[in-house]
Amino acid sequence: MSNSLSFFENFEYxxxxxxxxxxxxxxxxxxxxxxxxxxxxGVLENNFNEFNQVLKNHPAGNNALLCYAVKANGNLAILxxxxxxxxxxxxxxxxxxxxxxxxxxxxxxxxFSGVGKSESDIxxxxxxxxxxxxxxxxxxxxxxNEIAKKHGKVAPISFRVNPNVDPKTHPYISTGLKKNKFGVxxxxxxxxxxxxxxxxxxxxxxxxxxxxSQLLDVSPCVEAFEKILLLVEKINAAGINIAHIDIGGGLxxxxxxxxxxxxxxxxxxxxxxxxxxxxxxxGTKITLILxxxxxxxxxxxxxxxxxxxxxxxxxxxxxVVDAAMNDLMRPALYDxxxxxxxxxxxxxxxxxxxxxxxxxxxxxxxxGKDRKFASQIQSGDLLAAMSAGAYGMSMSSxxxxxxxxxxxxxxxxxxxLIRERETIQSLFANEKRLDH
Ligand code: LLP
Numbered sequence: 149m150s151n152s153l154s155f156f157e158n159f160e161y162x163x164x165x166x167x168x169x170x171x172x173x174x175x176x177x178x179x180x181x182x183x184x185x186x187x188x189x190g191v192l193e194n195n196f197n198e199f200n201q202v203l204k205n206h207p208a209g210n211n212a213l214l215c216y217a218v219k220a221n222g223n224l225a226i227l228x229x230x231x232x233x234x235x236x237x238x239x240x241x242x243x244x245x246x247x248x249x250x251x252x253x254x255x256x257x258x259x260f261s262g263v264g265k266s267e268s269d270i271x272x273x274x275x276x277x278x279x280x281x282x283x284x285x286x287x288x289x290x291x292x293n294e295i296a297k298k299h300g301k302v303a304p305i306s307f308r309v310n311p312n313v314d315p316k317t318h319p320y321i322s323t324g325l326k327k328n329k330f331g332v333x334x335x336x337x338x339x340x341x342x343x344x345x346x347x348x349x350x351x352x353x354x355x356x357x358x359x360x361s362q363l364l365d366v367s368p369c370v371e372a373f374e375k376i377l378l379l380v381e382k383i384n385a386a387g388i389n390i391a392h393i394d395i396g397g398g399l400x401x402x403x404x405x406x407x408x409x410x411x412x413x414x415x416x417x418x419x420x421x422x423x424x425x426x427x428x429x430x431g432t433k434i435t436l437i438l439x440x441x442x443x444x445x446x447x448x449x450x451x452x453x454x455x456x457x458x459x460x461x462x463x464x465x466x467x468v469v470d471a472a473m474n475d476l477m478r479p480a481l482y483d484x485x486x487x488x489x490x491x492x493x494x495x496x497x498x499x500x501x502x503x504x505x506x507x508x509x510x511x512x513x514x515x516g517k518d519r520k521f522a523s524q525i526q527s528g529d530l531l532a533a534m535s536a537g538a539y540g541m542s543m544s545s546x547x548x549x550x551x552x553x554x555x556x557x558x559x560x561x562x563x564x565l566i567r568e569r570e571t572i573q574s575l576f577a578n579e580k581r582l583d584h
Contacts, residue, residue, distance in 0.1 A: 156450075157194065157447065158191050164492060164493045165491065166490075166491045166493075166532055168187075169190055169558045169559065169560055170558075170561040173186065173491045173532055174491055174492070177452055180569075181554070181569070182470055182530070183454070183469075184556060185449055185450075185451055185554070185555040186449065187555065187556070187558065188448050188558055189557055189558065190559065190560075191447060191537075192226065192229055192230075192448045193229070195444045195448060196214070196216075196233045196444060199440065199443075199444075200234070202417065203416065203420075207424055208420040209420045209436060212435055213236050213257060213392070213436075213437045215236040215438065216236070216440065216441065216444055217397045217442075217444075218238065218239050218240075218247060218248060218441075219244065219441060219542055220445050220542060221445045221537055221542050223555055224250055224251040225566035227247060227251035231253045236253075236254065236259070237253055237257065237258050238258075238259050238397065238439035239273075241269055242269035242273070245258065245260070245269070245272055245278070255278050255279075257279055258276070259281075259282055259439065260273050260278055261282040261356070261439070262284065263285065265292075267295060270292060270295050270303075271295060271299065274296060274299055275299070280306050280356075280394070281303055282305075282306055282307075283305050283307050283332075283344075284308045286343070289340065289343070289344055292305065292350065293348070293349045294349075296350070297349045302349050302351050304353045305353065305354075306355050306356040306392070306394060307331075307340055308332065308356040308357060309331055309356065309379065310330060310331035310332065310357070311359065311375040311376060315359040315360030315369075315398065316365055316368060317360045317361060317362050318484075331356075334379070338382050338383060341388050342388070345386075345387075353391050353392060354391055354437070355380060355393055356394035356437075357395065358439065360398050361397065361400075362398070362400040362401070362442065363398045363410075364407065364408065364410065365410070366415045370419060373393075373422055373423075376393055376395075380393065380434070384430065390434060391433075391434065392437050393423070395437070395439075396439050397440045401443055401535060401538075404485055416438075446535050446537050449536045449537025449540060450534050450537075451471055451515075452530060452531075452532050453531050453532070453533065454529075455525060455526065455527055455529040456468045456470055457527055460500075464502075464503055465500055465502045467502045467525060468506070469515065469531060471515060472513050472548070473506055473513040473547070474547040474548065474550050475506075475540070475541075475552075476515060476533055477544070477545070479514055481543075485516070486535055486536060487534040487535065488515060488531055488532070488534070489532045489534060490522065490529065490530070491529070497522035499521060500521065500522075501519065501520055502521055503517045503519070504519055504531065541553075546575055551570035551574070553569055554568055554569040
């Protein structure tokens, strides 16, 4: 594979055939059919270890808690793997909590984010004794206090504070601006901490922020962290102890050849330096919590798809594949760009430009636009949409009565089916015909 694609790590061409670790994509297609999500265990482990090493090597990071954001990819095998490596989890629903528990995760390392936590979700998290509720409004604080009281529990909390910092990313995944629905306003946070300190069934343990996702510039994260430290100083001065600062997730990955994703060191070290300075100055032992999602799984996965038809048009050529926006909705939703690689290469071939589209009845159903492939590309050829490990399967749906696809995890030359393809029957198994 050319160096320009080396960011896909364990996905490479050997003998002109795309492989995940030691397994050829064409063999995976034959054995498991398409479309198929393919994950590299080696890349997942490397991604986790990269964060872990940076934390372990810094005096302010060696007791940090790495809470993988389940929403990026909640497959049980992936949660199991991260849990075995020592991760905690960032969840946003009772469903995600249940996934973490089913995968053998440790509830005492779980933080619970989200603006709309339901009563039953809160109850389940209290019963599981999670590490912290990241509270996003005053109303949620009171609801949490009431439910904790009813169940004879004390709820550990932090407030998710909105630092009003522009993360310079896609507007749909910017979360830390005043206009966004997330978190409590920076200027109200101190008063909310004082209110919370008086509630009998609430225990303040930390402070939290998350400014956005797919961040390719780390300076907004550092700016947000500086603002949070200023607030922590005021909260401490009010006699309230903050044991941890949760900086959320958001570190971006490289989707395109001309993109540069920051190194984990360049993202974390400035934050850890600031934390260490703060702890030394104030005699505190505040620890760090992180909630990375995409950076842990994004480039560990690809969506393997089969060419159904090619259509040469007057103004556009199309490759119609068997995967669609219901399988990978990022292009349709955010106009996101995923590299699309042919599973078999032929460097001699003449090329043409195509849109890669799915079978769904929407013009927005595309996987990629204006991509170059060999002009002989035809039905039965295989393509792989790269960087599909994060927000691929987890955002998939059954639109157009399409079954959700299978997932496999590759490790060396071993392959494990970690989610079976849904069956047609399962699509309407919960539905009923008319009563009368
Ligand atoms: N923590 C909180 C509170 C979050 O809201 C998110 C993501 C994360 C952590 C993890 O962020 P990450 O490290 O993955 O950037 N569907 C979109 C991304 C939505 C992100 C939502 N929140 C996409 O496909 O780009």
